[in-house]
Amino acid sequence: MSDQPLLKVRNLSKFYGNRIGCSNVSFDLWPGEVLAIVGESGSGKTTLLNCLSTRLMPTTGSVDYHMRDGQYRELYHMGEAERRFLMRTDWGFVHQNPADGLRMTVSAGANVGERLMAVGDRHYGRIRQTASEWLERVEISTDRIDDQPRDFSGGMRQRLQIARNLVTGPRLVFMDEPTGGLDVSVQARLLDLVRGLVNDLGLSAIVVTHDLAVARLLSHRMMVMKDGHVIEHGLTDRVLDDPREPYTQLLVSSILQV
Template sequence: MSAVPLLKVSDVSKFYGSRIGCRNVSFELYPGEVLAIVGESGSGKTTLLSCLSTRLMPTSGIVEYHMRDGQYRDLARMSEAERRFLMRTDWGFVHQNPADGLRMTVSAGANVGERLMAVGDRHYGNIRAAAGDWLRRVEIEEDRIDDQPRAFSGGMRQRLQIARNLVTSPRLVFMDEPTGGLDVSVQARLLDLVRGLVHDLGLAAVIVTHDLAVARLLSHRMMVMKDGAVIEQGLTDRVLDDPREPYTQLLVSSILQV
């Protein structure tokens, strides 16, 4: 793991009028590291993810990203065009509802190929071959390459969304409840796939989830949020096996009792 952080987050807060989205969040994320942000609904984890991924601008604080040229850039000071380019190339974003991250009326191959075109690939044969390769990697039969996502099951759509995001070899992927709404057996296969891809590609990832089993399986480190604030953080196994805060203890025990 590199000694230089990929993402530096300093005192990030987001307020909606008088309501707190998140407040005073600071951490560093390193290349190849997976961070899980966990907490109940309304804890602020999705607001924080939106601030990190530039979908929302923080009310205060700084999010800096280590660019490929070795410089850190303050994301809030980037132009809209620069941020869009980053999202299409160096970053990925996996939505809870795959329909939010796919174009449902074009083929599976076109969904994957669009990202390649965004980084300048114009050779149809190369794009189609890469799309077919990525469909295989996410366990979608290659003969489905011309089918539209609306003909796919929920689990297949989510795997297609992952292929669309990873085809450009991003360095950082954001995931918002990636297994939400899927059957348990489908969840297990998807998690196994994601864990393998993250490991093989050396991706850094920030995963928002309310499911502690997902956090344990995928993440190296974990942050627990409550009422917009990070109340506990540390290595995932440490936080889950020896939670220090009463709220974290309650979260862990409630999962064990289910």
């Protein structure tokens, strides 16, 4: 593991007029680490994720990313083309609704293959072979390679979206409620799959979820947000087993009562 953080976030804030999206957030993310950002709806966790992934420009603050050449670059000082290239190659973004992260009218194989073409692969046979291997890896039968995602179940679409994101070997993956809207049994399989892939590939990930069970299963560290502020931050097991803030205690106890 590198002795340098992959991501350095300092005093990040996003305001919508007088309304706080997120306020004064600072943390480091290390290579191979999974950070969960948890909180109720409206807590600011999705705004924070969108700022970190440059989908939203923050009002103030900075995010420095450790590039493959060993240099840190401030994300918001990059040009649009540079950021887009980063998002196609070194990063992944898994949407809650897989239709937002897939092209629904092209084949499953083409969805995975497009990312490979974005990093310069032009050999059709090799692209198809790699796409086939990744479908297998995310538990989609390879005989579905020419089927379109609109013919897939919700769980299969989410697994396809994960394959599309991971095929280029990214170092950082953002996940926005990755199990939202899926049946409990489908969620469990998907979480097992994600946890295995993150470990195997040594990925760093930032996972936004309102589900503390998802946070416990996937993350090493956890930030709890309320009204746009991070109110508690620590190792996941410590936060869940010994929450210090009354709000976190309430979140944990409400899960236990379900």
